[in-house]
Every structure is written in structure tokens, then in C-alpha cells.
Amino acid sequence: MTPAPVDLRSDTVTQPTPAMRAAMAGAPVGDDVFGDDPGVNALQEAIAARLGFEAALFVPTGTQSNLCAILAHCGRGDEYIVGQQQHCYRWEGGGAAVFGSVQPQPLEHAPDGTLPLAAIEAAIKPDDAHFARTRLLALENTLGGQVLPQAYLDEATALARRHGLATHLDGARLFNAGVAQAGQGGDAWAEARRIAGGFDSVSVCFSKGLGAPVGSALLGSRAFIARAHRIRKMAGGGMRQAGVLAAAALHALDHHVDRLADDHALARRLAEGLDGIPGLAVQPPRTNIVFADLQGEAAARGAGLIAHLRSRGVLATGLYRLRFVTHLDVDAAGVDRAAEAVREFLSRP
Numbered sequence: 001m002t003p004a005p006v007d008l009r010s011d012t013v014t015q016p017t018p019a020m021r022a023a024m025a026g027a028p029v030g031d032d033v034f035g036d037d038p039g040v041n042a043l044q045e046a047i048a049a050r051l052g053f054e055a056a057l058f059v060p061t062g063t064q065s066n067l068c069a070i071l072a073h074c075g076r077g078d079e080y081i082v083g084q085q086q087h088c089y090r091w092e093g094g095g096a097a098v099f100g101s102v103q104p105q106p107l108e109h110a111p112d113g114t115l116p117l118a119a120i121e122a123a124i125k126p127d128d129a130h131f132a133r134t135r136l137l138a139l140e141n142t143l144g145g146q147v148l149p150q151a152y153l154d155e156a157t158a159l160a161r162r163h164g165l166a167t168h169l170d171g172a173r174l175f176n177a178g179v180a181q182a183g184q185g186g187d188a189w190a191e192a193r194r195i196a197g198g199f200d201s202v203s204v205c206f207s208k209g210l211g212a213p214v215g216s217a218l219l220g221s222r223a224f225i226a227r228a229h230r231i232r233k234m235a236g237g238g239m240r241q242a243g244v245l246a247a248a249a250l251h252a253l254d255h256h257v258d259r260l261a262d263d264h265a266l267a268r269r270l271a272e273g274l275d276g277i278p279g280l281a282v283q284p285p286r287t288n289i290v291f292a293d294l295q296g297e298a299a300a301r302g303a304g305l306i307a308h309l310r311s312r313g314v315l316a317t318g319l320y321r322l323r324f325v326t327h328l329d330v331d332a333a334g335v336d337r338a339a340e341a342v343r344e345f346l347s348r349p
């Protein structure tokens with residue numbers, strides 16, 4: 001019997017667990033546009049309290065969460081400083097510019113994923129009619145699976161505050177960063193709080209490694225969340241009986257945070273399995289994403305490799321740079337199969 005394919009394309013592909021489905025099925029609901037959904041209210045209160053914010057807003061997607069955040073921090077003609085590779089610059093269709101007339105000021109990342117402090121400082125525009133008003137610094141953690149150093153986050157947010165900028169963290173994978181930063185036996189929630197603590201607002205995805213089908217939360221002060229709530233309505237994100245979705249998210253917060261360590265261990269196991277394959281340069285993973293660059297002659301064979309993997313029951317993405325993401329629905333046999341299939345393809349002429 002052929003085993004089910006192992007899907008390493010993204011941590012968004014997870015199926016809700018039976019316990020999560022049971023939580024969803026039993027959720028009491030109300031109309032959240034009237035503020036009546038008990039599950040949405042409970043989720044918003046729980047995540048705000050646990051991460052140390054005054055308030056939170058449940059939104060359908062991380063993209064909408066970042067959009068609400070940028071538009072709640074910035075007005076028309078304002079500017080946000082952001083990294084070239086960050087989701088809220090590169091991967092969201094330019095939404096902040098399209099819907100908010102907010103100009104991005106993208107910066108190159110250092111190899112460790114940070115935006116160099118000197119580059120941030122140099123990008124902050126003086127108060128002059130020639131320039132957009134620089135209002136916001138947006139960072140992302142984890143970024144491509146990398147954990148930004150806590151000392152860097154502290155310095156970057158302090159720099160922003162000194163210059164009167166607001167700060168936003170795209171923490172789609174905040175808990176992966178928290179788990180990695182806590183290390184074995186550490187307190188992942190305490191580290192997540194520490195990472196989030198320096199920022200005025202934070203966005204967290206439930207639909208990535210946490211394994212919920214849908215949803216993100218935006219966190220901030222009560223006044224900020226009130227502004228974001230209005231923008232969410234304009235963006236079409238006012239959902240009605242959303243408690244079925246909030247129940248999945250709350251279940252994930254209660255049961256799927258610490259287990260992210262398992263995903264990180266599987267990513268390390270996969271990287272070890274790929275190590276030494278000719279034509280492949282593997283980046284040692286810090287969290288749940290493994291990148292492997294195809295080099296030399298192998299670089300021309302990326303599309304063939306992805307097709308070969310599919311034929312062996314392994315789904316992955318990439319052309320010159322392969323990307324494998326581990327999650328709730330991946331096991332050791334699956335990552336071993338992936339490494340073996342890559343080895344098989346690249347070892348033959």
C-alpha cells in the first residue's frame with residue numbers, strides 16, 4: 001500500500017485534529033458583528049491576556065490582520081519601514097498601498113533576517129514636505145523560519161520609539177519563535193510574550209503551525225484595536241457566527257503551542273537526511289522550515305526534482321531553492337521519505 005503523500009509545501013495544509021473538530025462542533029455561537037459571539041470574545045480576551053496586550057481582534061487571515069494593523073497605525077501619505085522579504089511588503093499584493101495609500105519603504109535584510117539598525121535610522125525621513133511621513137516600523141518573526149535575536153528586537157523597537165515611530169510585528173509564526181527561543185524545557189509562552197512585548201501591535205496566525213483551519217489575531221492597545229476593528233469592517237472581515245472558527249483557534253492555543261517543538265525536531269531530522277547529497281546546500285533549520293539550495297548542475301533540475309518528489313508521494317515547492325515545511329500532519333517516516341526521494345533523484349545522472 002502506498003502511504004498518503006507527505007505534504008511539505010506549507011504548514012497551512014494541516015487537517016483539524018479530531019479534538020479540534022469536536023471543539024468546533026460544540027462551540028456556542030452568536031453574531032460577532034453585534035459582539036455576541038461568546039467564542040470570539042473568549043478567544044480575543046484569552047490571547048490578549050496571555051500575550052500581555054489590552055485587546056485583540058479575530059480576523060479571517062494574516063493578510064487582513066497586517067492590513068488592519070498598517071492602516072490603523074498609518075494614514076494616507078504615511079510610510080512604513082519594512083523588509084524586502086516580509087510578508088506585509090512582498091506577499092500581500094501591496095494592500096497597504098492599494099487600500100490605504102500608505103507607502104512602503106522596503107530595506108534589505110542582513111543574512112540573519114534582521115533589518116540593520118543603521119539602515120532603519122537612515123530610512124526615517126525628516127519632517128519635510130518632500131517626504132512621506134515615516135510612521136511605522138514593521139518586523140517579522142520568524143522570518144523564513146529564522147528567529148530574530150531578542151536583543152535585536154529590543155534595540156530595533158527602542159530605536160523606533162526614540163524616533164516616534166509605532167512598531168508592528170508580523171508574528172504569523174510567533175509561537176515557533178517562542179518555542180525555539182525557550183529551548184527544551186523552557187517556557188514558550190513566556191518567550192512569546194517577551195518577543196511580542198516591545199511592539200505596539202502583533203499579528204499571530206492560527207492557520208499555520210498551530211493547525212487551525214482559518215484565522216489570525218491582531219493584538220494591541222484598546223484604542224488601536226478599536227481603529228483596527230473599523231478597518232476590518234471596511235475590508236469585509238466582519239464575520240457572523242465565527243465562534244466555530246474561534247473554537248479551533250482557542251483549542252490550538254491550549255494544545256498546539258508546545259508541540260511545535262516536534263515540528264522543529266522533524267525539520268532538523270530532514271536537514272540531516274538531506275545533508276551531504278551532491279548538488280544540495282542545506283541550511284540548518286532553527287524552526288520548522290528547511291531551505292536547500294540546488295547548486296551547480298543540480299540547479300537546472302529543480303522542476304524535475306519537484307515532479308520526482310510528487311511521484312514518490314512527497315509534496316514540496318521550489319525551483320533553485322527547495323522549501324520544506326514541517327507541521328502537525330508530518331511524521332518521521334514522511335521526512336525520511338522526502339530525504340530519500342531527493343537523494344535518489346540527485347544521485348542519478
Ligand SMILES: *Cc1c(COP(=O)(O)O)cnc(C)c1O
Pocket residue numbers: 060061062063064066087088140170172173205207208216
Ligand atoms: C502566512 C503569513 C501571513 C498571511 O497569512 P494568510 O492567512 O495566508 O493571509 C502573514 N505573514 C506571514 C509571515 C505569513 O507566513
